[in-house]
Amino acid sequence: MTVEFTADTVHGLAPSDLVREDRVAGRMYTDPQLFELEMTRIYERTWVWVAHESELPKAGSFKSTYVGRQPVIVVKDRKGTVNTLLNRCRHRGASLCEQRTGHANGFTCPYHAWSYGLDGKLRGIPYPDGYEGVLEKSELSLRKLRTESYGGMVFATFADGIEPLADFLGDVKLWIDRFMKQGGGYPVKVLGTHQFRFHGNWKIQLENTTDGYHFPIVHRSWMASVDAETADMMSFMTDPAAITHDLGNGHSVMQMVPEHSDLDVDDGTEPLQARFATLVTELKSAGLDDAAVRKLVRAVHGTGFNLNLFPNVSMSNSFLRVLRPISANETLIEHIAVGPEGPAEIVDPVNRERLRIHEHFQGPFGFGTPDDAEGWDRVQRGAQAAPEMPVLVNRGLARESAGPEGWPTSHVTDETGMRAAYNQWKQMMSDG
Template identity: 80%
Template sequence: MTTEITASNVHDLAPADLVAPDQVAGRVYTDPDIFELEMTRIFERTWVWVAHDSELPRPGTFKSTHVGRQPVIVTRDRQGEVRTVLNRCRHRGASVCERKTGRASGFTCPYHAWSYGLDGSLRGVPYPDGYAGVMDRSGMGLQRLRTESYGGMIFATFAEAPEPLSEFLGDARTWIDRFLKQGGGYPVKVLGTHRFRYRGNWKIQLENTTDGYHFPIVHRSWMASVDAETANMMSFMTDPEAITHDLGGGHSVMQMVPEHSDLDADDGTEKLQDRFSPLISQLESVGVEPAEIRRLVRAMHGTGFNLNLFPNVSMSISFFRVLRPISVGETEIEHIAIGPDGPPEITGPVNRERLRAHEHFQGPFGFGTPDDAEGWDRVQRGTAAAPEMPIMVNRGLGREKPSPEGWPTSHVTDETGMRAAYEQWKRMMHDD
């Protein structure tokens, strides 16, 4: 049963009751107590994306990141297994790694030099005689998180007995598989990353990645800056084939360019854009076959959809977008550029072009992300007023229908994906 959200009860409702099928109370963006519950009930109980396989190419490579607000290190140990450990010495709590990425044989605390292996096991304690009879070393390694991966996407969780990652992802796995085809026949790898923060709640960004309604309004400057072919490709507002699916579990996919949803589905009639003619000539000059050139160039714009994986990562057209909650009113975003991992003479020119396209929209001086971030800031500022006034997520509710697969589906400008995320949020925020 859904509790009605009203001006008289909005301050008294339990967190889970602040979400209704068609609206969300503004408190979910501004209440610090709700934020604290989100960190424990969501980010510490479900699978959270932490890395891509290509970021850990060899034993000893690592990446420091966060699960919710808790610092962790993702490593590839000597046997090649991926581990996630808490970045906190078991002695006095100091962090044992301050580098974002690198390669190491283990981690040593700078405070008292307790040392740990890549798998988190305790390797050494200086002057150990002081611990004789008072500490069992076998239980003093770095805290480990359960770690699993799918398609090179690595997830970790603090939950002791989580559902298998494959069940957590569910039908989103089909779309992960499709997203990874943009390697043009090669595996996908991380090319680079940049981070920034906005002054707003994490859920504002979670909504944005599945919000086609804002695109021609917020991104007018980007649409004006690209060639006519690209602008036409992204003019999906009136395209009846452009749709959003609720995939279950809080995950959703927004198909803006349906003909690029599966890059293997190519009948050969689509013209390659003129802007890529220099790239095509360069690939031809090193002997790349026409069919391979076509696959690589068709994938330059990515896969034409945004896949939202609840709660913290999206596979967005041609890049990964990762969110990290900092506080109730501050969020860090990481944009990760990706491209094919193959022979340098082939993938080098392709990846340079992909990076330039990434910078043009997602970069700190790009035409897309700064406009998005301004919108996210304004939502946070606005919801500080009239906390009893709801946030509406009802667009397209009246025309939502099941797809042949059984997924709730509506137009790409509708708020099906937001409703999917908030339904999962509501489930996880119920009292224990």
């Protein structure tokens, strides 16, 4: 039985009371004051994904991005250390870098030309005579966020005293390791990115990545556009082996194609799809043996799972999806295509196929993303009505149980991943 939040109390409830075992308040999508609390209590107090190491290949390589709504620069210095620097000059507050990616020897403010090293230290000030006796350069370095990485994934946090990244990830590390196996024996690198915005709350998208229930409904046009082998692979709705796990700390994983969860596990009986016949020929002509060809081609579709990392990134099958909250009613999404890095004659044909698959579903003119975004928009519009009416996250609650690893587990169509994220949201929003 579902009990509604009452109209008289929903606006006065503390954040911790907005999440219950089987439902959350619609106010969580629409309340600007709640959004402001999320930016400080969640995005400034936990590990937030900022880059993949392949985006920073050498000293001076940088990427400008955000931690919550705060602009940062992620840059590799000359010692090989990755730094996350607040993108704000210490003089009058101007942003230092407006370029998304690139290479620099340092960063100079365009307003008064204060200049900073790749490590954030203040290096130079024009016309310094006016600062004699009133300024000490060593005290005015750029604010540096604590930065750590695992498996090529770089995270930053404003909270210097929180647990190490490895502890925050916990059992997620196993799944990151598995995701990176889709390089087919080669390291994984970023191939390209594209961004778009939707008119909805960031948590709507956070829910989507481990929502198997919507797939055959929202994505039926995509299912009709692919070959029969791919459609059969993604027909997981009634597969009892297709399951979702709560991995702790708000993280979860949805195994849509369990037999592809660990790409190193291959008994050799699964035939390679006919659509990749040309790719197989190209790889063999590059000198690869049958086993190496099979390893690469079998991984072209990516892994068989979506991994959701609270609060802002998912490692979804074959790409990264990053969300950036703009306001209670707007979110920016970045889709990042990945593929193997290695000899051009081998990885170029593989990455060509991966990009075509990415474009077909995730791309701006693909079948999947526009349909997803329409659903997210509709949730936001509907949430404006009757804010006391709950949003249900109760599917599979009665059949959720602990798996062999101790993870709360249920079917791939169940809302275990959403409950995991909202439990973490509740915990963090309860801390004043």
